[in-house]
Amino acid sequence: MSIKVQSVSKSYDAQLALHQISFSAKKGEIIGFLGPNGAGKSTMMKILTGYILPNEGEVSVNDIDVLSNAIEAQKNIGYLPEQNPLYVDMYVKEYLQFQASIFKVPKERVQEVIEQVGLTPEVHKKIGQLSKGYQQRVGIAAAILHNPEVLILDEPTTGLDPNQLQEIRTLIQKLGKEKTILFSTHIMQEVEAVCDRVIIIKKGELLLDKPLKELKESNEQSVEVTFDYKIEEQFIQKLPYLKSFKNNFDNTWYLTFDAQEDMRPVIFDFAQEQGLKILELSSQNQSLEKLFKEVTN
Structure with missing residues (x-):
């Protein structure tokens, strides 16, 4: 496994940040790491990188124990923190060459990475002159300079405009073909477009860990319907496959409903049987955003 986390807990004084978190990830997976503010996402990412230590549990990257051999594990990890730590007075290429010297990678690698993340048009500018989208590209470029197998991205698309979002999304998808990527975000559309799997945590507890495909194939569907006059609950409860209802x-x-078939024709038949007319009807399948709200609430 590229990432293995087993029963990890972390507290700051009396505040519990993570409680018995366990998950694993294999090469080629892109995992969306989701949760409300303060859920413990950044804490978990910092533990994975060896930046902070948990109170208990085990963490390994590429079968290297992060807790006992952090430096060796970090050679396999690329990390972009939420606050991108860039030297804004340095030129793009100058900064990446500086990072390359830290990782002791060949200078030719700098040009490869510049082309890989699409920085070529901006390479002779100072980082402070770049747009937020290009600054994020510089951060990702620095994270992949040493060609790590695991990439950890903490809120990589925060503050980007729609065009920049699309560009970073495409870059993450391309990198995910050969690396394991764990990234946190509050933008559900990004997760649905990019990820293979979703992990949701809240108040340090793991609430959900499922493949995105499985979530999308859920039979759950929601229908909002307006009849021409008010009816009682006992009549609504006669509908087949009804999971929940609210007036x-x-x-x-x-x-x-929990059903594979489209329930709209069933509701039309029901209305006819009850002598009702339907004034409005709209249907939607379970979305990740709706699921996130249900799970975290």
Whole structure:
């Protein structure tokens, strides 16, 4: 496994940041690491990089124990923190050459990485002159200079405009073909577009760990329907495959079904049987954003 986390807990004085977190990741996986603010995402990422130590548990990267052999493990890790630590007065190529000297990688690698992340048009500018999107590219370039097998990205798309988002998304997808990538974000569309798997934590507890494909193939569907007059709950409960229901206001109901078939024709038939007319009807499948809200609430 590229990443293996077993029963990791971390507290700061009396505040518990992580509690018995366990997960693993294999090469070629792109994992969305999600959770509300203060959930413990950044703490977990810092532990994975060897920057801080947990109170208990085991962490390994490429079968190297991060807790007892952090320097060796870090040779296999590329890390972009939430606050991108760039020297804004340095030129792009100058900065990357400086980073290359730290990692003791050949100078030719700098030019390879510049081309790989699409920095060529901006290479002769100072980092402080770059847009936020290009600054993020510089951060990613620095993280992959030593060609690590594991890439950890903490909020890599924060503050980017739609075009920059698309560019960074494409870059992450390209890198994910040959590396294990764990990245946190609050943008659900990014996760749905890029990730193979989703991990959700809240208050230091792991709530969900599933392949994105499995989540997308969920049978759950939601339907909002407005009838021409108000009906009682006992009639709504006659609908097949009904998982939950809520009377939003007056004649409007929000219905959740667990079924593969489209439930809209079933609702039409139900309305006819009950002598009702449907004034409005809209349907949607389970979205990651909705699932995130349900799980974290």
